[in-house]
Amino acid sequence: MDGLPRERELPFGSNSVQHGTAVFEGIRMYAAPAGPALFRLDAHLQRLLDSAALLGIPHAYDLDALRRHVRDAAAGSGLDSAYVRPVLYTREARLGVNLQDFRFTLGTEIWALPADDTPPRPLRVTVSPWCRPSRSSFAVRAKATGTYVVSALARTRAAADGFDDAVQLDPDSGRVAESTIANVFLVRDGRLVTPWLEDSVLAGITRDTVLTLAGDLGIETSEAPVLPGDLLAADEVFLTGTASGLVPVAGLDTRTYPAVRPVTDALGRAYRRAVLGDGPHRPSWLTPVSRPTPSTSRL
Numbered sequence: 001m002d003g004l005p006r007e008r009e010l011p012f013g014s015n016s017v018q019h020g021t022a023v024f025e026g027i028r029m030y031a032a033p034a035g036p037a038l039f040r041l042d043a044h045l046q047r048l049l050d051s052a053a054l055l056g057i058p059h060a061y062d063l064d065a066l067r068r069h070v071r072d073a074a075a076g077s078g079l080d081s082a083y084v085r086p087v088l089y090t091r092e093a094r095l096g097v098n099l100q101d102f103r104f105t106l107g108t109e110i111w112a113l114p115a116d117d118t119p120p121r122p123l124r125v126t127v128s129p130w131c132r133p134s135r136s137s138f139a140v141r142a143k144a145t146g147t148y149v150v151s152a153l154a155r156t157r158a159a160a161d162g163f164d165d166a167v168q169l170d171p172d173s174g175r176v177a178e179s180t181i182a183n184v185f186l187v188r189d190g191r192l193v194t195p196w197l198e199d200s201v202l203a204g205i206t207r208d209t210v211l212t213l214a215g216d217l218g219i220e221t222s223e224a225p226v227l228p229g230d231l232l233a234a235d236e237v238f239l240t241g242t243a244s245g246l247v248p249v250a251g252l253d254t255r256t257y258p259a260v261r262p263v264t265d266a267l268g269r270a271y272r273r274a275v276l277g278d279g280p281h282r283p284s285w286l287t288p289v290s291r292p293t294p295s296t297s298r299l
Contacts, residue, residue, distance in 0.1 A: 013093030020146025122250035128166035132200035182241035
């Protein structure tokens with residue numbers, strides 16, 4: 001936690017605990033050949049700043065300060081492969097919903113992940129009765145802790161019904177928005193489509209990465225309105241998220257997709273190369289994490 005590197009406890013009465021008043025990011029650190037590196041760090045941190053602005057959260061950080069904090073936390077973890085979550089939150093144990101009344105600070109949690117090249121298991125998903133928040137009731141571009149109860153509702157219901165995940169719809173248009181914690185892509189006749197941002201869709205960093213990689217591979221792409229029927233008629237469907245990467249969908253409700261997924265597999269290979277710094281290299285996508293030298297660590 002910022003200014004309290006050994007502090008691991010958050011007051012139970014904290015406004016962020018009681019009301020979910022916090023914004024966060026999820027960032028992957030990969031064990032790249034040249035050493036551990038954070039993938040698309042600045043894009044994630046800019047979205048964290050944007051989320052705070054959308055919710056009116058006051059804080060004292062700019063992009064450089066956030067970058068230093070997250071890199072230091074990642075380096076201090078001693079890990080090579082990890083999920084890194086910076087959070088802007090308040091420790092103040094007071095009730096209230098005017099966020100300008102609270103002091104927000106930065107904390108970063110880090111979870112170790114295996115450096116595993118095993119392809120993810122294809123998922124069976126269902127269309128959830130629980131929709132995403134409406135654009136008229138919440139700033140849907142903000143990645144806020146409190147709104148994840150909506151994801152929890154949909155995922156819990158899907159699991160109870162025997163599915164791995166759920167597709168959630170926009171409550172106003174009835175179109176496909178995203179899954180509980182990932183963006184949705186479909187492939188039809190070799191063309192890649194993902195729901196446009198006019199609906200209740202978080203502009204995922206992995207989503208943006210996949211669209212860029214698809215362009216590199218010469219795959220036709222489109223951000224467009226997507227109906228549930230479009231998913232059922234697709235040749236391939238996959239999900240994208242920072243923690244999971246690209247995850248193929250085996251079936252949607254009673255529809256089973258072909259086991260051969262040429263576009264999904266090609267993009268999965270390109271994504272894996274990108275996060276490890278292999279293939280067409282974009283220097284801004286990888287931020288090296290320097291380990292403290294033994295002499296420095298003893299100071």
